[in-house]
């Protein structure tokens with residue numbers, strides 16, 4: 001039943017060649033490993049060869065990792081991109097997510113087992129993505145699609161105005177909640193494709209909800225809007241909640257509109273190809289207690305998954 | 313200010329003379345005990361309007377002339393008095409009163425001054441010595457207040473210096489911590505890999521041991537030996553000893569290198585962080601440059617290219633930790649003055665009895681009005697949270713405490729160059745660790 005799968009091509013980019021040697025040795029048995037210690041050369045490789053998984057360092061002479069990943073996304077949208085860095089740098093993380101749509105944000109030093117697991121997940125993701133053509137405006141423009149459902153968990157007037165305008169123009173459904181239980185109920189009842197959410201709703205922290213949503217409903221796209229400049233928080237949101245965009249408050253209208261537009265395009269694309277349910281595999285929370293909270297919420301969101309599955 | 317009422321305290325309610333009183337009578341009154349303290353006596357009319365002052369000095373003057381007493385003794389005082397003495401309203405603020413009195417002061421002091429009420433009516437006189445005494449008291453008081461303020465200022469400046477120090481320390485620790493992550497990353501991974509790669513070697517070793525046991529076992533049969541051979545051969549193939557040896561060697565080399573890097577970073581941290589280390593006699597300024605660069609790397613990396621032209625230098629007496637702080641400040645400022653990529657050039661050289669160091673950047677430079685103020689404490693052009701405005705004022709103080717000089721030249725859009733000169737032999741005064749006194753004034757700073 002299993003036809004031989006083409007080997008996954010994995011490229012590591014880092015200006016420290018000892019990192020590259022170490023990773024190459026670790027992964028050469030299971031993957032076709034390419035290493036580059038110059039981001040320019042890496043870009044050259046991306047232009048000429050298929051790369052399934054790209055793992056890049058952040059700080060390199062000439063070009064930083066976030067920029068390389070963003071350019072890799074344009075050159076090879078189907079590649080799975082990962083940032084591996086020893087520095088906590090919020091701007092880099094935001095750029096890597098918003099422009100590079102990274103799959104994971106990993107930190108040095110890393111745990112070899114966890115790294116192997118992440119690469120395996122990335123390989124799985126890559127196979128699924130290879131099977132699906134990439135999202136773009138053309139594919140989404142005229143085809144008849146269901147209206148996009150948007151859940152807004154944020155009361156910022158600028159954000160609200162943009163979202164209202166978008167819904168009026170595009171005929172999207174807008175849902176709103178001001179409490180966590182309302183939000184969960186809405187997610188269960190309605191068809192939510194895009195979630196626009198601050199990290200707090202009233203007194204409640206929303207990241208557990210975002211993390212459970214990533215597990216229960218991997219296709220929902222989350223745009224996080226927050227005033228907090230916390231790299232660590234962003235890192236866990238990328239890895240465990242698989243958020244789609246991260247927009248810092250006070251929001252720049254242009255950036256926010258771009259994020260919204262990208263989310264709408266992506267969900268239209270997924271609607272058009274319901275047979276390719278790309279699981280955007282999240283990482284499980286590490287903290288016991290948080291894992292319990294998230295699992296509880298996943299249970300509450302469970303019905304949604306069943307409903308959604310039967311519809312496909 | 314509690315000025316009102318202050319003159320009240322100086323008030324001597326002396327009975328005023330009427331203008332008709334004759335000079336002899338005035339002389340008699342001067343001799344009265346109650347008037348002993350006064351240099352002069354007031355003259356006022358019936359309505360209480362002050363008319364003048366008559367002083368002992370004036371009387372003396374009259375009586376010492378030939379026939380003075382005979383000629384003037386019976387004349388009314390109004391004929392000889394000073395008709396335009398200093399008259400002050402009792403509610404005049406003390407400062408103002410003091411100014412008026414002292415500007416009119418002549419030596420020897422011959423007169424007192426007249427105090428009147430709001431309506432200008434005579435109330436009494438005040439004496440100059442008493443006023444001077446009151447002024448002195450006030451000065452003492454004010455001095456005490458100034459002293460307290462100075463102490464407060466010193467304390468808060470010390471705290472600020474401390475916070476700037478902590479800021480650079482924190483930045484440095486964060487930088488080094490991150491810097492450590494790269495070697496830690498591959499060292500950790502390599503150890504796991506070495507563990508995994510050595511497994512087949514152990515297996516091979518076991519297989520060989522079993523084979524040897526078979527061969528030396530007198531009771532061993534052919535078949536067992538063949539099986540053992542086969543197993544050993546299998547283990548050897550799995551261990552793939554040729555490439556394995558290369559891989560292991562490479563991994564061990566890299567791991568060793570990584571550990572060296574880690575200890576170098578930790579040593580750098582240790583060297584750098586002894587911020588209060590005493591001055592030492594034989595410091596190579598180039599070592600300071602290298603230590604500061606190691607620390608600053610976190611801020612500079614990738615964006616900024618650092619070029620070093622370090623010439624051999626004679627040993628210098630200085631507090632290395634303080635010099636490091638200066639260098640770190642200059643490097644950070646240079647990096648912050650660059651929008652995109654840029655170059656920092658660090659030079660050291662020796663000249664006469666001095667060691668010189670320059671830090672040059674091709675950042676955005678400074679207009680003259682900024683340049684003029686950069687050594688002022690709290691002067692910053694950076695947004696809150698980014699700049700404290702203390703960096704260069706601290707640099708200035710440290711260099712001055714070392715008996716050296718710091719100069720700056722800058723051109724907007726072109727770049728900036730700081731030049732530090734440190735004397736090899738220094739006057740006996742030593743670099744105190746962070747006495748927060750006397751902030752530099754920009755005029756003291758030399759500009760080139």
Ligand SMILES: Nc1ncnc2c1ncn2[C@@H]1O[C@H](COP(=O)(O)OP(=O)(O)O)[C@@H](O)[C@H]1O
Pocket residue numbers: 641645646649673675676677678682686691692693694698699700701702703704705727728
């Ligand atoms: N290399 C440089 N290039 C341009 N401007 C500089 C440079 N170094 C210092 N400055 C100017 O001097 C000011 C004071 O510097 P400093 O005392 O270190 O305080 P801070 O860096 O906290 O602002 C800076 O805000 C900046 O305007």
Ligand SMILES: [Mg+2]
Pocket residue numbers: 641644645703704
């Ligand atoms: Mg500074």
